[in-house]
Amino acid sequence: MARRPLEGIRIADLSAVWAGPYATRLLADLGAEVIKIESPNNPDLLRALSLLPPDTERAWNKSAYFNHNNRNKLGCAIDLGKPRGKALFLELVAKCDVVIENYRAEVLDNLGLGYDVLRAVRPDVILVSMPGHGKDGPERDYVAYGTNVEQLAGLASISGYIGGGPQKTGISFGDPVAGTAAAGAIVLALLARKRTGRGQYIEIAQRETLTGLIGEYVVGYSMTGENPERIGNRHPAWAPHGCFPAKGDDAWITLACRDDADFAALCDVMQRPELANDLRFAAADARYQHPDELDAVIGAWTSARDRFEAFELLTRAGVPAAPVLGYRDLYENPHLRERGFFERVSHREAGSWDMERPVYRFARRPTSIERNAPCFGEHNDYVFRELLGLSESEVAALEKEGITARTPNMASHQ
Amino acid sequence: MSALDGTRIIDVSTGVAGGFCTKLLADFGADVIKVEPPRVGDGLRSLGPFADRGSPAETGALHLYLNTSKRSITFDLNTASGRLLLARLLSGADALVDDRPVGTLENDGFDGERLAGEFPKLVVTQLSAFGQTGPYASAPWTNLTSFAAGGQMAATGDPDREPLKNGGFQADYQLGLNGFTATLAGLWAAGESGTGDAIDVAAMECMASTLEIMLNTYCYAQIDYWSGRKGNVLSAVLGLFPCEDGYLGVHAMPRNFPALARLMDAEWMLEDERFRDSASRLANDDELRAMVYAWASQQEKKVAYQRAGETRAPIAYVHEVADLFTSPQLQARNYLQQIDHPLAGTLTYPGPLFRMTGTPSAPRRAPLLGEHTEEVLAELGLQPRDVDVLRGTGVI
Numbered sequence: 077m078a079r080r081p082l083e084g085i086r087i088a089d090l091s092a093v094w095a096g097p098y099a100t101r102l103l104a105d106l107g108a109e110v111i112k113i114e115s116p117n118n119p120d121l122l123r124a125l126s127l128l129p130p131d132t133e134r135a136w137n138k139s140a141y142f143n144h145n146n147r148n149k150l151g152c153a154i155d156l157g158k159p160r161g162k163a164l165f166l167e168l169v170a171k172c173d174v175v176i177e178n179y180r181a182e183v184l185d186n187l188g189l190g191y192d193v194l195r196a197v198r199p200d201v202i203l204v205s206m207p208g209h210g211k212d213g214p215e216r217d218y219v220a221y222g223t224n225v226e227q228l229a230g231l232a233s234i235s236g237y238i239g240g241g242p243q244k245t246g247i248s249f250g251d252p253v254a255g256t257a258a259a260g261a262i263v264l265a266l267l268a269r270k271r272t273g274r275g276q277y278i279e280i281a282q283r284e285t286l287t288g289l290i291g292e293y294v295v296g297y298s299m300t301g302e303n304p305e306r307i308g309n310r311h312p313a314w315a316p317h318g319c320f321p322a323k324g325d326d327a328w329i330t331l332a333c334r335d336d337a338d339f340a341a342l343c344d345v346m347q348r349p350e351l352a353n354d355l356r357f358a359a360a361d362a363r364y365q366h367p368d369e370l371d372a373v374i375g376a377w378t379s380a381r382d383r384f385e386a387f388e389l390l391t392r393a394g395v396p397a398a399p400v401l402g403y404r405d406l407y408e409n410p411h412l413r414e415r416g417f418f419e420r421v422s423h424r425e426a427g428s429w430d431m432e433r434p435v436y437r438f439a440r441r442p443t444s445i446e447r448n449a450p451c452f453g454e455h456n457d458y459v460f461r462e463l464l465g466l467s468e469s470e471v472a473a474l475e476k477e478g479i480t481a482r483t484p485n486m487a488s489h490q
Numbered sequence: 491m492s493a494l495d496g497t498r499i500i501d502v503s504t505g506v507a508g509g510f511c512t513k514l515l516a517d518f519g520a521d522v523i524k525v526e527p528p529r530v531g532d533g534l535r536s537l538g539p540f541a542d543r544g545s546p547a548e549t550g551a552l553h554l555y556l557n558t559s560k561r562s563i564t565f566d567l568n569t570a571s572g573r574l575l576l577a578r579l580l581s582g583a584d585a586l587v588d589d590r591p592v593g594t595l596e597n598d599g600f601d602g603e604r605l606a607g608e609f610p611k612l613v614v615t616q617l618s619a620f621g622q623t624g625p626y627a628s629a630p631w632t633n634l635t636s637f638a639a640g641g642q643m644a645a646t647g648d649p650d651r652e653p654l655k656n657g658g659f660q661a662d663y664q665l666g667l668n669g670f671t672a673t674l675a676g677l678w679a680a681g682e683s684g685t686g687d688a689i690d691v692a693a694m695e696c697m698a699s700t701l702e703i704m705l706n707t708y709c710y711a712q713i714d715y716w717s718g719r720k721g722n723v724l725s726a727v728l729g730l731f732p733c734e735d736g737y738l739g740v741h742a743m744p745r746n747f748p749a750l751a752r753l754m755d756a757e758w759m760l761e762d763e764r765f766r767d768s769a770s771r772l773a774n775d776d777e778l779r780a781m782v783y784a785w786a787s788q789q790e791k792k793v794a795y796q797r798a799g800e801t802r803a804p805i806a807y808v809h810e811v812a813d814l815f816t817s818p819q820l821q822a823r824n825y826l827q828q829i830d831h832p833l834a835g836t837l838t839y840p841g842p843l844f845r846m847t848g849t850p851s852a853p854r855r856a857p858l859l860g861e862h863t864e865e866v867l868a869e870l871g872l873q874p875r876d877v878d879v880l881r882g883t884g885v886i
Contacts, residue, residue: 081679081687098700106675125703127713140710141703213822218799219746223728224806227739232730233810234657237648242737242808244722244730245656246645252700253667257843260671263678264518268493268849270681276848284825287814288843289510289663294826296539296551297811298838304811309634309655312537317634319643319652326718328653330638391629398619398635400653402644402717403705406698415624417695418709429710435695436672437621439602439688441679 078441080107085266087174088113088165089149090156092120094222094248095282096178096206097145098255103262104148105434105443111172111459112151112450113165116481117488119153119452120146124489136452136484138426143449147421147431151450152459153481156187161479165189167464170197173269174262178206181216191277200275202265204258210281220283222248229286234293236306243306253289254282315363316342319400320375322383328400329383331374331390336360341393346377423448453482492519493849497677498583501525501560502567502576502598504533506633506659507617507693508589509556510666511673515587516559517842517851523579523866524557524857528564528886531859532557544833548858554834557856563867564860564886571885573599578870580609584680585673589617589665592627602688612686613676617669619661621692631693636661640697641705648721664700665693667843726771726778730808731786737808738786738794744768749803753794754785831855860886 085108089100097112097120104110114120119136126132126139136142155161166189169175175194177184184190184205191203205211208220208228226232226249236243261278269275287294293304309330311317316339317332333339336352336359343352351357351373356366363370378386383399390397399405406412407430418430426448434443460466460474474480497520501512509532516522526532534553541549566572576598580586586605588595595601595616605614616622619631619639626639637643637655647654655661672689680686698705704716723729727742727750742750744767751759759765764774771778786794791807798805807813814820815838825841832855842851863886867877880886 078685079679079683081675084682094702102671127703127707127715128711140706143710144706209819210823213819215799215819217802218795218806219741219802219804220806221741221743221804223741224739224804227730227737227806227808230809230811230814231657231660232737232739232808233813235646235654236657237651237654241722241732242730243647243654243656244739245660246642246647246719247700247702247704249642249656249660253664256664256667256671256696260514260667260674261844261846263671263674264493265846265848266678267497267674267681268846271495272491272848274848276846278844278846280844281823284820284823284841285843287825287840289660289667290658290811291555291840292537292552293658293811294814294840295555295837297815299539299541299551299834304657306657309652311632311634317632319634319638319654321652328638330634330643330655332632332634334632387629391626394630396630396632396635398629398631398639400638400644401641403641403698403701403708404714404717405644406641406701406705407708411620411624411626412695412698415621415692415695417698426710431709432695432699432705435668435691435699436675437690438676438679439690440606440685441687 080443081438081441083107085109085174086172087111087176088168088172090175090177090179091206092178093122094145094251095254096176096258098252099258100149100176101145101147102256102259106436110149111168111455112146112149114151114153114452114484116153116155116478117485119484119486121489123452123484124486134425136486143423143426144431146449147445148447149450150455150458151453152456153453155479156189158479160477162188164460164464166197168459169194169201171463172198172201173266174202174204176204176258176262181207181209181211200269200273202262202269202275202278204262204278204280206254206258206280206282208282210284211279222251225250225282225286228283230290230293231286234290234304234306236308238306238308240306250282250286254280254285257285310367313364315360315367316370316374318371320378322378322386322399323381327383329378329386329397330400331395331397333395338395339363342390342395345389345393345395348373419445421445421448425451452484453480456480456482491849492852493846494518494520497521498523499585499587500579500583501587503587503589503617505589506534506556506662507665507669508587509534510663511615511617511669512560512587513556513558514670514843515673517853519849522560524560524562525567525576526562526564526859528566528860528884531564535859541834541837543835549834554831554837554856555839558829558839558853560857561862561866562857562860563863566885567598569885571880571883580612583612584677585613585615587615587669587673591630592618592622605688610686611680611684613673613680614686614688615669615673615676615691616689617665617691619693621695622690633659633662636665636693639694641701642697645704645716645719647719649719653719661693661697664696665691668696723779726775726782731783733786733789733791733794736791738789738791739806739808740782740804742804746804749801753798753801753803753805756781827853829853829855
């Protein structure tokens with residue numbers, strides 16, 4: 077069997093919640109050995125966001141939010157605030173290619189674990205930090221959680237209904253974007269290290285990363301000096317282009333016509349071929365001038381149809397379309413099921429369920445869910461004994477001193 | 491030096507997803523050769539706004555941004571000679587990126603078997619909405635339809651209105667960013683083993699994997715925590731609130747509430763039984779929400795943001811694009827960059843997605859259509875006579 081793409085790379089992961097763990101999830105899915113390090117007194121917040129009944133036993137090992145984002149990783153507990161914990165962490169860093177953290181800007185340096193300290197024990201280490209605003213600048217220490225990032229980046233201001241205000245996205249959009257970028261940054265640094273022999277420090281300011289996904293608006297502003305108008309689901313040049321009601325409760329279908337051929341096909345599907353010859357709609361420019369009339373015609377057609385029926389009719393005719401799918405729809409979606417998007421996992425404390433598989437599919441290399449997310453402290457022995465060479469009694473002493481643990485103190489998240 | 495010096499990428503994509511993927515590779519040092527159809531060029535060249543000068547095909551904002559650092563060669567993939575040229579390019583390349591409709595690369599004569607046999611070290615990254623296999627694979631798609639299919643749209647917008655896509659091309663950008671990371675992993679693996687690969691990246695799957703707590707919790711326990719759209723305000727301590735000259739974004743975790751209360755000059759809330767812990771605040775959310783709305787409406791966005799920042803209250807303001815140009819933070823960090831272009835002039839571009847201290851990105855302006863055709867053909871060993879033949883027959 078071929079090796080997984082990143083097999084042989086070892087990553088010490090100090091990150092928590094979403095952005096950092098999403099980066100290391102992508103890398104672990106590709107075969108990197110990711111060792112997640114949690115504090116006994118401040119475990120990953122996602123362990124507390126289980127939505128399970130409050131009396132659930134050992135709920136910290138059963139949070140799906142945590143277990144999905146940390147599968148394929150190993151986990152150990154180290155209190156970095158204690159000198160012995162810090163020393164053990166540095167011994168581990170000496171055996172790692174990469175260290176990643178998403179603390180607030182000043183935390184790693186305050187712990188005495190800045191890049192220079194890590195480099196002293198591992199000269200070619202790659203260190204990745206992911207502060208919201210960056211490591212310097214006047215706003216460095218400002219709080220910036222998930223939803224703030226899209227506000228700072230400019231994304232919220234260009235999102236919104238026509239004539240309305242800015243719109244919050246449906247998720248903490250900046251988190252997975254920064255996480256995916258961080259995963260790429262780490263592989264870039266590995267490729268560079270292979271040629272030069274040198275590691276490096278990488279800084280991911282999450283608000284800057286997300287502005288990179290609206291770059292044409294920055295370039296455009298420097299041309300026009302004007303803030304863009306919010307255009308809802310419309311497109312800057314194509315019409316029709318929108319989200320239309322389908323039959324049923326809160327059921328919707330999107331469709332887009334990229335050119336006159338798409339529009340002619342749409343008219344055929346709706347059995348309204350005369351529209352393609354109507355001067356208001358025949359040419360793209362004209363359609364763009366009369367969007368409301370056109371949207372009303374399309375809405376009347378879609379409202380009479382199930383969204384999947386409309387999807388099939390439209391795509392068969394070559395018109396780009398898709399139903400608006402919620403998470404329940406995705407879970408049951410026949411296309412995703414046929415592609416094997418969900419894999420059955422069996423977790424020793426949390427039970428069995430279907431989990432989404434690694435997203436990058438390599439034709440010649442395996443990628444799959446090889447192991448469950450770690451229970452808290454599950455791989456303490458692997459890290460302390462196998463990697464760092466401690467004895468059983470030494471590990472027991474670490475536990476007694478609170479430098480490591482097998483049960484987290486959840487108080488900080490209550 | 492750059493991270494990807496010496497790496498050559500062939501880009502036959504025509505959309506935002508492929509364009510963004512190869513822009514990132516190019517800005518970090520790869521030699522990206524963008525293959526464009528003669529005369530009309532890449533689809534990215536057709537979208538405005540356009541600089542008030544020069545030819546529109548050279549001065550659109552989307553093209554200028556997404557095609558930085560690349561070389562442009564024009565040839566027609568619908569001709570036998572064009573396909574020969576692509577094969578010549580691929581034999582000297584490390585990766586191929588494509589975001590055209592599923593089946594296009596096969597129709598060009600490059601199916602998976604031929605690619606693996608003739609170019610065994612090549613990494614082929616194919617970006618699409620639905621993936622290269624499965625019942626939806628051949629369905630046509632755009633940014634809007636990907637956003638709908640991936641699950642993010644169902645959660646975005648107001649509860650009493652239609653679902654809303656994010657501004658710009660966020661589904662395509664996410665796909666392109668994932669393509670960037672996947673391609674790099676492929677390059678790493680190919681470098682280690684000498685064997686390339688073909689990578690299938692689907693926007694629908696990338697987006698479905700990032701639905702915060704929604705899909706994972708439903709998978710695990712069929713818990714319907716989150717159905718529908720919540721608009722701009724999820725609770726009194728999480729949402730966008732109108733202020734005097736814009737919008738403030740509040741995102742308070744339990745530990746940030748005291749700082750928020752102090753910022754609102756309402757420290758009394760910390761002692762009040764209606765608001766003193768997160769359970770009581772949730773039970774009295776309407777009352778608290780009304781107070782946050784009232785407070786926010788009296789605030790100027792930049793003043794409130796700075797006061798909040800200094801006291802570590804979890805508030806940002808919604809930056810209009812203009813605000814990015816005057817942000818003290820972005821200025822102090824020299825985030826925005828000026829790039830000259832012979833036709834579009836000197837314009838402002840975002841900085842890199844991340845800062846690599848050892849191998850920084852060094853973007854160059856986007857190429858003119860076909861600017862590097864002769865240069866690249868010469869590198870492939872074509873004689874001027876051959877180039878004339880290709881030009882005479884309309885291939886280049």
